[in-house]
Amino acid sequence: MSMSDKVFRISAGNDQFRIFAVDATQTVQQARDLHDLSPISTIFLGRLLVAAALVGQDLKNARDSVTLNLTCTGDLQGGIAICGGGKYLRGYAQNPHLFYEEIPDNFDLPKAIGGGTITIIKDLGLRSPFIGICELVTGEIAKDLTHYYLQSEQLPTAIALGVMIGNDASIRAAGGFFVQQMPEADKHLADTIIDNISRTPNPTDLMDMGLSPLQIIQRFVLRDLDCTLLEESEIGYCCNCSRERFLRALLTLCQAELETMTDGIDPLCHYCNRSYHISGDEIKEMLTLT
């Protein structure tokens, strides 16, 4: 698990706009490899991971996390992407191997998603997390989240997400950007940026041509407008599971549940497919504690 991808935080027009841009190509490649994802499942989980990386840039502390939990009526069924501390991404798809006989169907995300919701859970270390729900309107994920920011936070936000897959099923490019207009922003400047965004090609097409997400923002989204690069940091696929976490989770189970496990168990982490062994003797010891 390496932190080889990049995220940029940019301010434009004297803080009238906050912008995040991410290259998550290696992260999505790792997700594809870990979960052996089919092309449509790669596009789906990849976009959800890029979205989590962008939404996660709102978080200030290393212990804070954001979870995007998408549930849908289509064949993909849903998936989860988590960004911890604005850096550590992980996730899984409910239907990792979805494959259609008709080739174009394997690239039609709205069709494979159908209807549904995205639940956005921001855990900021407070007593209870902040939870928002966004109805899926388009199934493209980016536009659905745009809609959510306007409705729930009253902030006009543009989001672009993309995953480009090569002929050999490797990830050629995965990334996107997030542009948010602050309440005091100049209307004329906002119109210019909105117009620029509408004329910006898909970010993964530009990344595939060799542009970095920062260059895409500078050359296409802002054109000649003033901007400041506030921070450039690393981001990557990283799971925080451990044997201790599984042991702690077991301690929350009731006696009857633990009694079904006295031959030992091998729990599997959904996020990284790592398996752990917990022996029957350890379970029996837990039973003496409950």
Ligand SMILES: [Zn+2]
């Ligand atoms: Zn794990």
